[in-house]
Amino acid sequence: MKTEIIKVDAQQPDEALLQHAGEIIKDGGLAAFPTETVYGLGGDALNPESSKKIYAAKGRPSDNPLIVHIADYEALYPIVKKIPPAAEKLAEKCWPGPLTMIFEKTELVPDETSGGLPTVAVRMPSHPVAAALIRLSGGYIAAPSANLSGRPSPTTAAHVIEDLSGRVEMIIDGGPVDIGLESTIVDFTEEVPVILRPGYINLRMLQEILGEVKLDPGLTAEGEQEGVRPKAPGMRYRHYAPKAPLTIVEGPDRAVIDRINELTEEAAAKGLKAGVIATAEHAGSYHAASVHTIGSRRDEDTIARNLFAILRDFDSEKMDILFSESLDTPRMGMAVMNRLLKAAGHQVMKVGDNDLNGGKL
Ligand code: AMP
Numbered sequence: 205m206k207t208e209i210i211k212v213d214a215q216q217p218d219e220a221l222l223q224h225a226g227e228i229i230k231d232g233g234l235a236a237f238p239t240e241t242v243y244g245l246g247g248d249a250l251n252p253e254s255s256k257k258i259y260a261a262k263g264r265p266s267d268n269p270l271i272v273h274i275a276d277y278e279a280l281y282p283i284v285k286k287i288p289p290a291a292e293k294l295a296e297k298c299w300p301g302p303l304t305m306i307f308e309k310t311e312l313v314p315d316e317t318s319g320g321l322p323t324v325a326v327r328m329p330s331h332p333v334a335a336a337l338i339r340l341s342g343g344y345i346a347a348p349s350a351n352l353s354g355r356p357s358p359t360t361a362a363h364v365i366e367d368l369s370g371r372v373e374m375i376i377d378g379g380p381v382d383i384g385l386e387s388t389i390v391d392f393t394e395e396v397p398v399i400l401r402p403g404y405i406n407l408r409m410l411q412e413i414l415g416e417v418k419l420d421p422g423l424t425a426e427g428e429q430e431g432v433r434p435k436a437p438g439m440r441y442r443h444y445a446p447k448a449p450l451t452i453v454e455g456p457d458r459a460v461i462d463r464i465n466e467l468t469e470e471a472a473a474k475g476l477k478a479g480v481i482a483t484a485e486h487a488g489s490y491h492a493a494s495v496h497t498i499g500s501r502r503d504e505d506t507i508a509r510n511l512f513a514i515l516r517d518f519d520s521e522k523m524d525i526l527f528s529e530s531l532d533t534p535r536m537g538m539a540v541m542n543r544l545l546k547a548a549g550h551q552v553m554k555v556g557d558n559d560l561n562g563g564k565l
Pocket residue numbers: 268269270271306318321323324325347348349386387389400435436437438439
């Protein structure tokens with residue numbers, strides 16, 4: 205398949221160009237487009253054949269449901285059975301924006317879109333290109349992240365082209381995204397709202413708006429613990445993984461820097477190319493072959509925005525082994541660490557000042 209690539213202005217997209225993309229989606233085809241979180245791979249959410257095509261293009265397991273994107277609050281009514289008052293309140297504060305809510309679905313939403321679940325995930329993105337495209341496509345776009353399954357989510361059109369060129373009808377280039385991590389997912393099908401995936405909208409913000417909010421136990425479990433499975437099916441899969449093994453090194457700054465330098469020197473002695481994800485404050489202290497600065501510890505928005513691109517960069521640089529500082533920052537730390545831990549397959553090395561145990565406490 206030949207993939208058409210079009211460029212649009214992120215703030216004031218050309219309607220005529222987007223209209224063409226809207227026709228593709230209405231006709232059952234696929235178009236990747238920018239949102240404020242990451243790039244999405246869009247198809248008609250109410251057409252089961254479109255959803256099947258999305259799974260095929262991404263190589264995504266078909267039991268991993270898609271998020272339905274809407275542009276107007278009223279579009280929620282026909283696709284969900286009921287809207288709990290708490291969800292309505294949250295929508296008022298956070299939509300359009302990086303928030304996905306889970307509801308019981310109506311018959312209008314095909315099982316292919318919901319991955320066979322009786323529930324549906326819905327988000328109203330704020331990106332002008334996304335909002336315009338949804339309206340021009342019939343109002344409901346199913347869109348998972350526009351990456352091949354298992355790879356880091358795309359934050360630029362170049363990432364999407366790398367993964368999906370030849371597999372989809374169109375890719376809309378609207379420049380780099382703003383947030384760089386996928387939406388926060390909150391489940392409203394239980395008594396108390398439950399966070400299934402952390403994102404820009406964090407626990408504290410949700411508690412301020414909703415009062416009591418729970419965290420899905422699968423999120424806090426160390427690694428893939430027996431019997432504790434995340435409720436969002438997608439959170440169970442290996443994800444975001446760079447090709448080289450990644451280890452997170454955690455502890456006091458000096459100990460982390462020293463240990464990472466030891467490890468990368470050991471790797472170099474074996475002829476391996478080692479890469480490091482470093483915060484701006486420490487980047488100059490590392491001696492590895494490839495050191496990527498993710499951003500200042502004081503600028504968590506930049507850290508979040510750079511993470512997926514850096515993981516992809518290491519793949520193109522053909523690195524053999526990777527290390528990262530822990531990025532547990534105050535506001536977005538839970539969201540960033542959720543992705544970093546998955547990328548590392550939960551490989552964490554703890555180091556301390558009185559480290560007598562090979563770094564493994
Ligand atoms: P992505 O679109 O790649 O960000 O993935 C969508 C995420 O939303 C995946 O982790 C899905 O498992 C999750 N999701 C979508 N629909 C539901 C649902 N009905 N219940 C729980 N999780 C869902």
